[in-house]
Amino acid sequence: MMSIEPFIKNVTNKIQLSQEDLDKLISAFKEMKVARKQLVIQPGFVARNRMYVLKGAFRSYVIDEKGNDCTIQFAIEDWWISDYNSYIYQTPATQFVVALEDSVVMQINYQDELALKASSHGLETLFRMMAEKSAAFYARRIVSNLTQNAEQRYNEFIEQYPQVAQRLPQYALASYLNMTREFLSKIRHDKVKKK
C-alpha cells in the first residue's frame, strides 16, 4: 500500500472536511495498480470511475477519422483523470485513458460518488470545487488554442508544466498541443539554434 497523504492534502487544500466526511471519502476510494500501457477507460464502455493519480502518469486521447491520435489530457501525480463526459453523464466513453508508466491510482465509482455527495454538504462542496476547477482549466486551454500559434502553445506548456513535459513521449505532447510530432520537433530544433 502506498501513502495516501498526497490524496488527503489534495482534498483538504480545497476544503476542510469533518473527520467523519474525510473517513467516508477515503473509504469510498480504492487503490489500484495499473501497468504501463494498460487501458483504464475505452471508447464504447461507460467510464465507471474517476481516478486520482498517486504514482505514475496517464494520457487520455481519441483517434480521429483520419486515424490521428489526439491527446485530450495528461495526468501525473496529484492530478485527476477520467473521460469527463462519459463519467459525469454515465454515457459510453469516446476516449481512451492509458497508463504511460506503471502507476497507482485511487479510484471511486460513479454510484459511490453520488452517495457521498448526497450524504454530506461538505463532500458536495468538494466535488463542486473540483468541477469548477476542471471547467476553469478547460476554459483556459480553449483561450490558449484560440489565441496562440503552435510555438507559443509549446512554450506556454513547457513553462507551466516543465515536470510533466519531461515525462511524456513527444508525440503525445505534440498531439495535445494540436500539432504534428514533426512540427514540434522543428520548433524544438529552432529553439536550440536561437540560443
Next chain:
Amino acid sequence: MMSIEPFIKNVTNKIQLSQEDLDKLISAFKEMKVARKQLVIQPGFVARNRMYVLKGAFRSYVIDEKGNDCTIQFAIEDWWISDYNSYIYQTPATQFVVALEDSVVMQINYQDELALKASSHGLETLFRMMAEKSAAFYARRIVSNLTQNAEQRYNEFIEQYPQVAQRLPQYALASYLNMTREFLSKIRHDKVKKK
C-alpha cells in the same frame, strides 16, 4: 419585469429544490437590462457576476496580441455567461462580455452565490451540477478542435445550434470556430455550390 419562468425551469430541470431554497435562489438574482453593444465584463476588472440570459444574446471574447478578436463563448436565452476563470477565482477578467442585442439577464454576484452554496446542501448541488455541465461542454469543444477541420467544425455548429448561428454576426462565429471570417465565407460559398 419579464417572466422568470425559463430561469426556474432551467434550475428545476437540474434538481428539485425545496420551496425555501428556490425562493432564496430567486431573490439572490437581480434582473438587469443590457443595451446592445454594452459591455458587462471587461478585462482588468473582476467579473463580479454570473448571468443567466432571459432575453437577447451575448458574446465573450478576447483580443490576442495580433489584434484578432477571438470568441470564447456565445449565450442566448436560457444560457449562462461570465468570464469563467475571473468569476470562479475572483481574479481580474481577461475577457470582454458584450451584448449582441438588447437583452435582459438575471445576475447573481459572487458573494451572494457563496452564501447560497454555504446555506443549503440543495443549492450547493445545483451549482455543482452547473459546474460539471460547463466542464463537460468545454471538454467536448476541446475534442472538437483537436479532431476536426474548419469545415467540419462549422457543420457541427450549424447542426447543433442552428438557432444560435442565425442570430450571430458571421465574423463572431468564425472566430469562435478558430478560423478567419474570409475562410468561413468560403466554406459557406462552397457549401451552396455543392447542393
Next chain:
DNA sequence: TGCTTTTATTAAAGTAGTTCATTTTTGCCG
C-alpha cells in the same frame, strides 16, 4: 547485452487556412 520496436529528427513537397486589398451587401440610426 544485443536485438527489435518505438520514438525523434530532418528535409522536401504539398495544402488548409491566412492575409491583404477591393467590391458588394446589409442593416442601423437619424
Next chain:
DNA sequence: CGGCAAAAATGAACTACTTTAATAAAAGCA
C-alpha cells in the same frame, strides 16, 4: 426612407503547418 458605417463576399498572393519518406536515436524486453 435614405445615407452611411459595418459586415460579408471575392480573389490572389502568401505562410504556418502537414504530409510523406527516409534516417537516426532511444527505449524496452528477451
